[in-house]
Structures are given as C-alpha cells and as structure tokens.
Amino acid sequence: xxxxxxxxxxxxxxxxxxxxxxxxxxxxxxxxxxxxxxxxxxxxxxxxxxxxxxxxxxxxxxxxxxxxxxxxxxxxxxxxxxxxxxxxxxxxxxxxxxxxxxxxxxxxxx
Amino acid sequence: xxxxxxxxxxxxxxxxxxxxxxxxxxxxxxxxxxxxxxxxxxxxxxxxxxxxxxxxxxxxxxxxxxxxxxxxxxxxxxxxxxxxxxxxxxxxxxxxxxxxxxxxxxxxxxxxxx
Numbered sequence: 001x002x003x004x005x006x007x008x009x010x011x012x013x014x015x016x017x018x019x020x021x022x023x024x025x026x027x028x029x030x031x032x033x034x035x036x037x038x039x040x041x042x043x044x045x046x047x048x049x050x051x052x053x054x055x056x057x058x059x060x061x062x063x064x065x066x067x068x069x070x071x072x073x074x075x076x077x078x079x080x081x082x083x084x085x086x087x088x089x090x091x092x093x094x095x096x097x098x099x100x101x102x103x104x105x106x107x108x109x110x
Numbered sequence: 111x112x113x114x115x116x117x118x119x120x121x122x123x124x125x126x127x128x129x130x131x132x133x134x135x136x137x138x139x140x141x142x143x144x145x146x147x148x149x150x151x152x153x154x155x156x157x158x159x160x161x162x163x164x165x166x167x168x169x170x171x172x173x174x175x176x177x178x179x180x181x182x183x184x185x186x187x188x189x190x191x192x193x194x195x196x197x198x199x200x201x202x203x204x205x206x207x208x209x210x211x212x213x214x215x216x217x218x219x220x221x222x223x224x
Contacts (some may be wrong), residue, residue, distance in 0.1 A: 030208060042217035043200060095207035100152035
C-alpha cells in the first residue's frame, strides 16, 4: 500500500461542476502539499497545509490530521483547470523528501 | 515577480555528451532542489542544497552532479547522458527545510537524449 493514496485517479467533469479530489496518507507528517501540473509543464504549488482549511480563489484545501486525510475542492470548474493534481506529504522523519501521490488527472469539458 | 527560472525549456543532447541545466531564483531561498520526472511518474529527488551544503540522495547516479556557486543559481550537470536520462528536470526552492516552508517550482527543462 502506498503511503499517499489519491482518489480518483481520473476525473472528467463538465464546466461549472464542483470538483473534489481526495488524499489519504499513512505516515506522520509535518506538512501536506497540493500541487498542479499541466501536461508537459512544470509544477505549481497550490497549497501547503498542516491543519485546517485554506482558500485561494476557486480552490479550497482542507486537512484532517486525526483522520490523515485531505481534500482539494474546485468550485465553478473551468476547462483551464484541466491538469494533474498531486498530493505530496513531508513526513516528520525527513526535512527534504516528499512522499508523492500518484496524481489525479482532471479534465473539465466546456 | 519573484520566481524560479529554469533554462533552457527544452534541451537536446547526444548520448554521452555532457549537458548542464540551470536554475535561478529571485526568492533568496536557502534550499534548492533538483528533481527528475519521467513520463507518468512522480518526481524523484536527486539532490538538494541547504545554503552551501550539498546533499545527495542515496540512489542518485554518480553521473549526476550539481553546483551552487551562489544563493541564486544552481546547476545540474549530467556527465555522460544515457537514453534513460531523458526526462523532465525540475528545480524547486524553499526558504527553509521542513514543513513550514512552501515549495516553489520552476517550469522544468525537458531533456531529450539522441
């Protein structure tokens, strides 16, 4: 079992839909990152969380430390949101290594 | 805007011909990382610098070296590229190590080995 599990692996939705991507992890963490990667592109850091909830524009990220679970929500989704969304955690045992989820490929159709 | 810049965006090299990828940052961050990402895989940490201290991951091949001449610049040198080294190379920075510092990534350099 991977230490960081994301679901779903693939998600296709219509423009305007509310999107939820889930991340569960099994290790003790100091932080959890949500990242976005467009095809062939670099990585954009969306959120870094260690507790609670953060919001930036149409994106919301939540984390439940007790349940070892985080969610990324996209409200009023748009075709430009189409990308791979990656959950990665920094374990308490390492200051430098990230443990990466497999990513969720999101396609938003117009 | 403060950012992490990687050059070039695309690099083609020949089998066995040394190649250097560059990364610069205007964030004045202490830590710089180099990742290798192959198709449909998660990025793999090759090494990082914390200020001038170089830290190599245990499974990073000797073929890969890095230099950080000053805070702003970090280079990835591949001494004798093989076909298996074709990948996206990502540079990232953070102010400090640990869980309190967000990561900032560059746009990556896609390396092709012919």
